Structures are given as structure tokens and as C-alpha cells.
Amino acid sequence: MQIQDEDIENNNHQQQTQQQQQLSHIQIGGRKSKLAVIQSELVKKAIQENYPQIDCSILALSTLGDKVQTQPLYTFGGKSLWTKELEILLIDSIDEFPKLDLIVHSLKDMPTNLPSEFELGCIFQREDPRDAIVMKKGSPYKKLSDLPNGSIVGTSSIRRSSQLIKNYPNLKFESVRGNIQTRLNKLDNLDNEYCCLILASAGLKRLGLGDRITSCLDDVYYAVGQGALGVEIKKDDFEIKRILKSIExxxxxxxxxxxxxxxxxxxxxxxxxxxxxxxxxxxxxxxxxxxxxxxxxxxxxxxxxxxxxxxxxxxxxxxxxxxxxxxxxxxxxxxxxxxxxxxxxxxxxxxxxxxxxx
The missing domain is CATH 3.30.160.40 (Porphobilinogen deaminase, C-terminal domain)
Structure with missing residues (x-):
């Protein structure tokens, strides 16, 4: 019996070794926004530093959440907008799109309950999770407490706006969506009424826009998973999970x-x-x-x-x-x-x- 157990263990080890030797390429998927591509590149770099023999490539796709920029997310589907269209490719290739081995998400965009076919392979590299204040260019103000009564602050989440209303009842808070650069351009437009924006520090820093951070909101609790990257994989893909373990x-x-x-x-x-x-x-x-x-x-x-x-x-x-x-x-x-x-x-x-x- 002991000999049979040893044989089974040896066979499993040989199969794992063969899988490791055969894995020469990892297909990474992510959203098409500039920030999402940067985040995919970070994961790619980390994998290749640990496994230089494995080639990695990135497929960047637009999702419904990227295309609809005129409404708050909670009005038309929430977090699943960022994940579903990419998850299909974790199962199989479709037309010209290759099968994905993993998907890189902003962790705060990932649903806490994933479909049964998928799992969170690892949590990677958390940047500063706090929310940041970005004042209009040329503004003399640094903090929300410095702003005159009635000043308009742009924000994009009910989590932020509810806490800000609680902490700063003298200010007005308006929804603003779009990618980070779109929001910054709108803020800096002299004809625009926004005095400042509230954005995630992590996104600004990863985009090389850390110099736009006027101050951070230490009195506001941040979003679940904010600043961290979540890597989604097909469930029980043990080889990819083993590789991701080295970068978590x-x-x-x-x-x-x-x-x-x-x-x-x-x-x-x-x-x-x-x-x-x-x-x-x-x-x-x-x-x-x-x-x-x-x-x-x-x-x-x-x-x-x-x-x-x-x-x-x-x-x-x-x-x-x-x-x-x-x-x-x-x-x-x-x-x-x-x-x-x-x-x-x-x-x-x-x-x-x-x-x-x-």
C-alpha cells in the first residue's frame, strides 16, 4: 500500500513538473483604460521577474462600464459591469479574442461573490488606499475645511458622498464620472463650477499624477479593496495559482x-x-x-x-x-x-x- 501511495505521489509530481515545463505563455486580460493597462503591466512585470522563461501578453478590452460614462454605476449594474465581459474569455477563446489565463482588476471593482467558475487568484500590490483631494489648478485651498460654504466638490461614489456630507455639511457634492484625465480636464476648466475632485490616491499615483494630490482624506473611510489589484482566474487552475502565489x-x-x-x-x-x-x-x-x-x-x-x-x-x-x-x-x-x-x-x-x- 505504501509503495502504491509513493507511486501516486511520484506520478502527481511528474505531472506538475510537466505542466510547469509546458507553460511558456500567460495571457493576461484587463480593461482598456490607461489605468487598467498600467495595472496589467504591473502584474506582467512581476510574473516575468519571477518566471523569466514565461512570456506574458496583455489583451485590453472595453467593457460596458467603460462605455457608459453619464450615469452613476449603481443605476445600471454596479461592479459586474467591469468583470463579466472578460470572464467569458477565462472559459474559452471567442472569435479573434484569445482565451485568458487571468484577469487584472482594481480589487474594489470586483464583486465579493464571483461566479462559481472563477476565483480570486491573488491580491497584488496595494498602493495608498486613501481618497485624495485634487483642487482646481491655481486654487489657494488645500483641504475641504478650507473651502467656502457652498463650494461644489466632485465625487463618484455614494460611499464618499455620504461620509463627506456627514463631515462637511457646508459643502455641495455632485456626481462626476469618466476616466481620471477626463475628470481632471473638467475640473480645470475655468467655466466649470467644481472646486475640487475626490479621487482614489492609488489611481493618480499609478498614472504618474501624484503631483495633483493636494491632500488626503484621513477622516473618510475608503472603499473595500481600494488601492489593491485583484487577479481573477478560472477556478482550480492550480498552475496559474502557484505562479500568482509568488507575486501576492x-x-x-x-x-x-x-x-x-x-x-x-x-x-x-x-x-x-x-x-x-x-x-x-x-x-x-x-x-x-x-x-x-x-x-x-x-x-x-x-x-x-x-x-x-x-x-x-x-x-x-x-x-x-x-x-x-x-x-x-x-x-x-x-x-x-x-x-x-x-x-x-x-x-x-x-x-x-x-x-x-x-
């Missing part, structure tokens, strides 16, 4: 798994005013997850936090341990009234931000 960001993985678990527990999406702040101390092994739920009008809010020890070296239980942290915080927020706030939210409109053509 372990600290970002711990924080983001907990954040995503919180959102999943609260049944939230990008249209839900849920904000988070997660830190992991590698010296103490303590994960601190904070969360806030705010009503769209900013009048009701609940927040809490959880501290837990997470063993970063325990691959077997890491995901489960992180997810339990999110569930624990979710339960605390619900008990404080968070569920009542979420139940009252109308997903089809944001009473504080009119859709603005960009």
Missing part, C-alpha cells in the same frame, strides 16, 4: 480578505455607503479592521472596529481567519443599526448627487 502582497491579502468579507456579510456593493480602514502589524500579527455605514444624506451613521491576531504564515487557515474578522465587524455594525440604514437605501438613485455628463 501578503499584508494587502490579509486586510482585503477581511474587508471583502465584511462587505459580503453586509450584502454590499459599490453602491452601498460602506467604508473601511484596515491595518496589519507584522510585528504583533494584529489585524485592525474598522468600518462605517452612513446613510446617503449623511444624517445616520454607525462605526466600529475589531482587533484580531492573524498568523501570516498559516496558509491553511489564513483566508478563514480573515473572513471571520469581517463577519465579526459586520455583526457589530448591524447591531448598532447598520442593517436599518442599508435596508432603507434606494439603490436606483442617490438623493445627494445628480448624474453629470462628463
Amino acid at each position: 502582497d501578503p499584508v494587502a491579502t490579509i486586510c482585503c480578505l477581511a474587508e471583502r468579507s465584511l462587505m459580503r456579510y453586509l450584502e454590499g456593493g459599490c453602491s452601498v455607503p460602506l467604508g473601511v480602514n484596515a491595518t496589519y502589524n507584522q510585528e504583533t500579527s494584529i489585524l485592525n479592521l474598522k468600518g462605517i455605514i452612513v446613510s446617503p444624506d449623511g444624517l445616520q451613521s454607525v462605526e466600529d472596529e475589531v482587533f484580531k491576531t492573524i498568523d501570516i504564515s498559516n496558509d491553511e487557515n489564513l483566508k478563514k481567519d480573515c473572513e471571520l474578522v469581517g463577519i465579526e465587524l459586520g455583526e457589530l455594525l448591524k447591531l448598532k443599526g447598520g442593517k436599518d440604514i442599508l435596508d432603507k437605501i434606494d439603490m436606483t438613485r442617490n438623493i445627494n448627487a445628480k448624474p453629470t455628463e462628463v
Whole structure:
């Protein structure tokens, strides 16, 4: 019996070795925006640094979410807009489009519940997750607290606008969409009423636009997964998963798994005013997850936090341990009234931000 077990183990090892030797090319997929291509390039570079014998190529596609720029996302489908059209190619090639081995997403755009055929292969390289203030060129102001009463601030998410209304009731917040450069061009137009924009720091920095950041919003909880990249793969593609293991960001993985678990527990999406702040101390092994739920009008809010020890070296239980942290915080927020706030939210409109053509 022992000999048979050894034979089976040897055969499995030989098959894995053959697969590794045969894998000479990885097809990466992503959105067609400039930022998305940069993010795909980051993953490509990291893979090739670890596996120089593997050639990687990038397929950049437009998705419905890229094409519709005149409405807030929550009015016509939310996060799935960024993923579905690419996921089809993880299954098989279609016409001139090749089969994909992996898809690079901004993690905050990925649904917390993926279709059963797919999985989150790894979490890669988290840039600064905070929201940034970008003032109009030539503005003398640095912070939102500096702005005159009634100043118009451009933002694109209910999470941001609800917290901002709560923290800065003297300002006006209007929806603005489009890629980052489109939004910046609109902001800097002298005929435009926007005094500033609220954008993710990570996107600005990856685009080489970090110099446009006037200050960061340390008093606003950021989006689940913001700043991190999520790599989606076909479920049980063990070879690709093994390769991705070498490029994952372990600290970002711990924080983001907990954040995503919180959102999943609260049944939230990008249209839900849920904000988070997660830190992991590698010296103490303590994960601190904070969360806030705010009503769209900013009048009701609940927040809490959880501290837990997470063993970063325990691959077997890491995901489960992180997810339990999110569930624990979710339960605390619900008990404080968070569920009542979420139940009252109308997903089809944001009473504080009119859709603005960009």
C-alpha cells in the first residue's frame, strides 16, 4: 500500500513538473483604460521577474462600464459591469479574442461573490488606499475645511458622498464620472463650477499624477479593496495559482480578505455607503479592521472596529481567519443599526448627487 501511495505521489509530481515545463505563455486580460493597462503591466512585470522563461501578453478590452460614462454605476449594474465581459474569455477563446489565463482588476471593482467558475487568484500590490483631494489648478485651498460654504466638490461614489456630507455639511457634492484625465480636464476648466475632485490616491499615483494630490482624506473611510489589484482566474487552475502565489502582497491579502468579507456579510456593493480602514502589524500579527455605514444624506451613521491576531504564515487557515474578522465587524455594525440604514437605501438613485455628463 505504501509503495502504491509513493507511486501516486511520484506520478502527481511528474505531472506538475510537466505542466510547469509546458507553460511558456500567460495571457493576461484587463480593461482598456490607461489605468487598467498600467495595472496589467504591473502584474506582467512581476510574473516575468519571477518566471523569466514565461512570456506574458496583455489583451485590453472595453467593457460596458467603460462605455457608459453619464450615469452613476449603481443605476445600471454596479461592479459586474467591469468583470463579466472578460470572464467569458477565462472559459474559452471567442472569435479573434484569445482565451485568458487571468484577469487584472482594481480589487474594489470586483464583486465579493464571483461566479462559481472563477476565483480570486491573488491580491497584488496595494498602493495608498486613501481618497485624495485634487483642487482646481491655481486654487489657494488645500483641504475641504478650507473651502467656502457652498463650494461644489466632485465625487463618484455614494460611499464618499455620504461620509463627506456627514463631515462637511457646508459643502455641495455632485456626481462626476469618466476616466481620471477626463475628470481632471473638467475640473480645470475655468467655466466649470467644481472646486475640487475626490479621487482614489492609488489611481493618480499609478498614472504618474501624484503631483495633483493636494491632500488626503484621513477622516473618510475608503472603499473595500481600494488601492489593491485583484487577479481573477478560472477556478482550480492550480498552475496559474502557484505562479500568482509568488507575486501576492501578503499584508494587502490579509486586510482585503477581511474587508471583502465584511462587505459580503453586509450584502454590499459599490453602491452601498460602506467604508473601511484596515491595518496589519507584522510585528504583533494584529489585524485592525474598522468600518462605517452612513446613510446617503449623511444624517445616520454607525462605526466600529475589531482587533484580531492573524498568523501570516498559516496558509491553511489564513483566508478563514480573515473572513471571520469581517463577519465579526459586520455583526457589530448591524447591531448598532447598520442593517436599518442599508435596508432603507434606494439603490436606483442617490438623493445627494445628480448624474453629470462628463
